Amino acid sequence: MARVAIVTGGTRGIGEAISLALKDAGVTVAATYAGNDERAREFTERTGIKAYKWDVADHQACLDGCAKVAEELGPIDIVVNNAGITRDGTMLKMTYEMWKEVMDTNLGGCFNMAKATFPGMRERKWGRIVNIGSINGQAGQYGQVNYAAAKSGIHGFTKALSQEGARAGVTVNAIAPGYIDTDMVAAVPADVLEKIVAKIPVGRLGQAHEIARGVVFLCSEDGGFVTGSTLSINGGQHMY
Numbered sequence: 657m658a659r660v661a662i663v664t665g666g667t668r669g670i671g672e673a674i675s676l677a678l679k680d681a682g683v684t685v686a687a688t689y690a691g692n693d694e695r696a697r698e699f700t701e702r703t704g705i706k707a708y709k710w711d712v713a714d715h716q717a718c719l720d721g722c723a724k725v726a727e728e729l730g731p732i733d734i735v736v737n738n739a740g741i742t743r744d745g746t747m748l749k750m751t752y753e754m755w756k757e758v759m760d761t762n763l764g765g766c767f768n769m770a771k772a773t774f775p776g777m778r779e780r781k782w783g784r785i786v787n788i789g790s791i792n793g794q795a796g797q798y799g800q801v802n803y804a805a806a807k808s809g810i811h812g813f814t815k816a817l818s819q820e821g822a823r824a825g826v827t828v829n830a831i832a833p834g835y836i837d838t839d840m841v842a843a844v845p846a847d848v849l850e851k852i853v854a855k856i857p858v859g860r861l862g863q864a865h866e867i868a869r870g871v872v873f874l875c876s877e878d879g880g881f882v883t884g885s886t887l888s889i890n891g892g893q894h895m896y
């Protein structure tokens with residue numbers, strides 16, 4: 657039986673590349689998304705990967721959504737917590753809502769998805785959880801106290817949960833991407849982006865498939881001895 661994976665935010669950007677790479681590796685994939693129905697429909701038509709709509713910040717929606725995926729595709733072996741948003745602004749301009757939305761989605765989503773799937777993985781003695789952090793959670797970033805805190809939290813969450821899964825064959829790891837060529841980075845003003853790229857030793861933005869390859873390894877049988885670790889894929893921009 658093929659393993660079953662859920663990739664949150666798996667219909668576009670880095671998540672789309674992860675969904676495709678896992679499918680290519682023989683995994684049955686469910687990709688989730690938040691609201692972009694048009695993009696999700698096009699994704700499913702093109703890839704044959706089922707898309708499911710729910711908000712990862714909504715605890716009950718994660719429990720219900722994961723139960724539905726398990727019913728339709730089988731028990732969930734792999735979760736890639738990739739869904740993430742930015743609501744940037746300096747402390748003077750950042751509202752409580754901007755803080756809360758990012759914390760609830762980027763970090764709360766990891767908790768919600770783990771609550772829904774980690775017990776079953778432990779019971780079946782095999783599981784893989786990969787959380788997508790960020791270079792900005794490792795190094796901090798001007799105008800991103802919400803995003804940097806949530807992503808930094810992901811790295812702590814990963815190390816703590818990995819200790820609870822290790823004996824039961826469940827690995828929990830994080831990937832910290834640098835700047836990757838997706839819609840999220842396209843939203844950065846061109847002059848700011850130019851300065852960012854100038855600081856990347858490899859001299860370019862990363863590509864989504866370069867993150868996806870890391871996920872496939874961490875989710876493989878061969879990845880079984882890697883747990884509680886953070887893989888930085890950032891073109892040498894931050895050596896953590």
Ligand SMILES: NC(=O)c1ccc[n+]([C@@H]2O[C@H](COP(=O)([O-])OP(=O)(O)OC[C@H]3O[C@@H](n4cnc5c(N)ncnc54)[C@H](OP(=O)(O)O)[C@@H]3O)[C@@H](O)[C@H]2O)c1
Nearest residue numbers: 665669670689690691692711712739740790835836838840
């Ligand atoms: N791009 C980068 O340079 C970079 C660097 C470091 C880390 N990351 C992290 O990598 C991940 C993917 O980034 P990306 O650039 O690929 O993002 P993206 O292109 O903006 O795509 C985000 C995906 O997440 C989904 N999503 C957003 N909020 C959600 C929610 N509340 N519930 C469920 N799904 C939700 C979106 O669904 P809809 O399509 O419905 O909106 C979309 O599928 C994020 O966690 C991001 O923080 C990205």
